[in-house]
Amino acid sequence: MTADLSEAFSFPPQPDPDADSRGFWAATAEGRLAMCRCQSCGLWLQPPLERCRVCAGPTEFEDVAGTGTVYTFIVQRQAAVAGYLDKVPYVVGLIELDEQLGLRLPGRIVGVEPGEVVCGLRVQAELVDLPGGEYRVPVFRPLGAE
Ligand SMILES: [Zn+2]
Structure with a gap:
């Protein structure tokens, strides 16, 4: 099997969403820009984390302007x-x-x-x-x- 490397190298690297970044890519797919935010203290977290690095509260992705x-x-x-x-x-x-x-x-x-x-x-x-x-x-x- 031969791979068409010219095609493989003609596009930029693609995202590889993981548990922490999946919400970001799901939002962009829907036309929204969203960032990870602590649901307890309100701190925005970038890079995204499952838990807040300050208060250990749970996080969700929320839209930003x-x-x-x-x-x-x-x-x-x-x-x-x-x-x-x-x-x-x-x-x-x-x-x-x-x-x-x-x-x-x-x-x-x-x-x-x-x-x-x-x-x-x-x-x-x-x-x-x-x-x-x-x-x-x-x-x-x-x-x-x-
Ligand atoms: Zn927090």
């Missing part, structure tokens, strides 16, 4: 990730969501030239299809940009 600020970012200039080989340069940011200081989610920053991205830039999440599978992933677009 998807707005936040660019905490930090890189400009990817080398074609290194399958599915994005022809997309360089592009920006990958770590976005601090408005719900809680330190609640950060990585994602591509779209709709802006790489040289115009700065820390503190206000952004809004949107969900896009991840090529090569069934998943949707958040990307972030500057607020007010089309």
Whole structure:
């Protein structure tokens, strides 16, 4: 049996949901961005955990607004990730969501030239299809940009 490696390497890596992250991917599939939150003390947890790291309370995924600020970012200039080989340069940011200081989610920053991205830039999440599978992933677009 021969595998078609050219196809295998033409798509980005796919998520591999586990017990802790399944709720995140279930939400994105329904068009929602949701993060793990303690049901006892209200703390948002990223990465998601079965139990709160502060009070050991149970956690659930709750919707977030998807707005936040660019905490930090890189400009990817080398074609290194399958599915994005022809997309360089592009920006990958770590976005601090408005719900809680330190609640950060990585994602591509779209709709802006790489040289115009700065820390503190206000952004809004949107969900896009991840090529090569069934998943949707958040990307972030500057607020007010089309
Ligand atoms: Zn808690």
